[in-house]
Amino acid sequence: MKLKTLALAAALVAASTAHAQGLPKLKVGLMLPATGTYAALGTAIENGFRLYVNEQGGKLGGREIEFVKVDDESDPAKATDNVNKLIKRDNVDVLVGTVHSGVAMAMAKVAKDTGTLLLVPNAGADAVTGPMCAQNIFRSSFSNWQPGYAMGEVMAKKGHKNVVTITWKYAAGDESVRGFKEAFEKAGGKVVKELSLPFPNVEFQALLTEIAASKPDAVYTFFAGGGAVKFVKDYAAAGLKKSIPLYGAGFLTDGTLEAQGADADGLLTTLHYADALGNPKDNAFRLAYAKAFKLQPDVYAVQGYDAAQMLGIGLAAVKGDVSKKAELAAAIEKAKIDSPRGAFSVSKSHNPVQDIYLRQVSGKENKLVNVASKALADPGRGCKL
Numbered sequence: 001m002k003l004k005t006l007a008l009a010a011a012l013v014a015a016s017t018a019h020a021q022g023l024p025k026l027k028v029g030l031m032l033p034a035t036g037t038y039a040a041l042g043t044a045i046e047n048g049f050r051l052y053v054n055e056q057g058g059k060l061g062g063r064e065i066e067f068v069k070v071d072d073e074s075d076p077a078k079a080t081d082n083v084n085k086l087i088k089r090d091n092v093d094v095l096v097g098t099v100h101s102g103v104a105m106a107m108a109k110v111a112k113d114t115g116t117l118l119l120v121p122n123a124g125a126d127a128v129t130g131p132m133c134a135q136n137i138f139r140s141s142f143s144n145w146q147p148g149y150a151m152g153e154v155m156a157k158k159g160h161k162n163v164v165t166i167t168w169k170y171a172a173g174d175e176s177v178r179g180f181k182e183a184f185e186k187a188g189g190k191v192v193k194e195l196s197l198p199f200p201n202v203e204f205q206a207l208l209t210e211i212a213a214s215k216p217d218a219v220y221t222f223f224a225g226g227g228a229v230k231f232v233k234d235y236a237a238a239g240l241k242k243s244i245p246l247y248g249a250g251f252l253t254d255g256t257l258e259a260q261g262a263d264a265d266g267l268l269t270t271l272h273y274a275d276a277l278g279n280p281k282d283n284a285f286r287l288a289y290a291k292a293f294k295l296q297p298d299v300y301a302v303q304g305y306d307a308a309q310m311l312g313i314g315l316a317a318v319k320g321d322v323s324k325k326a327e328l329a330a331a332i333e334k335a336k337i338d339s340p341r342g343a344f345s346v347s348k349s350h351n352p353v354q355d356i357y358l359r360q361v362s363g364k365e366n367k368l369v370n371v372a373s374k375a376l377a378d379p380g381r382g383c384k385l
């Protein structure tokens with residue numbers, strides 16, 4: 001009887017391997033920025049994704065992975081055409097993207113309409129795991145609300161009362177500030193002025209003059225990529241760093257420290273990753289990433305790596321058959337993802353439930369200070385799943 005069971009199990013494994021081998025390559029449509037202020041973020045996400053696929057011998061769920069790439073330029077106006085090209089012209093099986101919240105919302109709409117599996121490896125648009133949530137849409141990163149909310153609590157605890165916010169005027173900036181304001185004002189603080197400029201403008205001078213004139217206790221900000229580099233340098237050059245403490249969502253100083261140099265030193269930010277977390281998964285990941293790309297990883301690389309892990313988990317459950325949508329989604333929903341940031345699972349609306357760390361810049365690193373918010377779940381407002 002035991003032998004019979006073993007033989008049956010072996011036959012099943014052989015059948016499923018043969019099934020996977022019989023399937024063509026799995027086409028992954030990578031829609032990421034390769035140009036513009038977020039170009040480096042796109043590269044890090046792709047590197048992280050490829051690192052995980054390579055660690056699995058180039059296959060997920062038994063299927064060889066083939067990439068089709070589009071530079072989305074972080075331009076929402078081109079997003080629907082770009083994603084339709086991937087689905088209709090290139091016949092991708094899975095969509096992975098992107099960095100910019102406005103572009104990601106266009107991707108989510110098409111994914112929802114067509115039922116194509118979408119893994120979002122950065123863009124925090126609250127709507128993607130809010131009103132636009134769907135069985136086939138998962139995020140490996142964060143919602144814009146999460147780091148902002150955690151920082152609202154941190155800054156209130158530090159005793160700041162009157163704060164000015166400054167950001168780009170688009171979903172990511174608006175929602176990051178909204179999350180911050182929700183926690184900060186709940187704890188008794190007041191946002192006295194909300195400053196913004198259009199994405200991806202970097203003409204900060206007039207706004208910095210306004211901050212100086214307002215004399216707040218502190219400033220909260222969301223900027224990322226090339227814009228974050230310039231903002232931190234301009235803030236210091238304007239002489240504000242000494243008089244008005246600057247805080248931010250961690251994108252302000254992630255992947256940017258080489259270029260920011262001493263102007264970033266000491267800055268406090270909140271994010272779901274920090275350098276040298278020291279857990280075994282992170283140690284192995286950082287070593288492998290540095291070896292493969294001759295670069296230190298950042299939060300974007302982690303999110304790319306974890307998007308590939310999530311896809312791997314889903315595909316393994318359906319033996320590479322992406323048409324089994326409900327089973328694939330159920331596997332990711334119940335998974336604990338062994339991330340370099342620390343293990344996490346997804347909420348009902350498919351956003352990571354994760355620790356948000358308080359970090360401080362020291363030299364070229366975002367060093368862990370403490371856990372600002374343990375297992376923080378985005379409220380998933382408006383999601384009906």
Ligand code: BEZ
Nearest residue numbers: 099100101123124172224
């Ligand atoms: C966003 O648009 O959602 C975003 C872009 C860069 C870093 C973080 C968030």
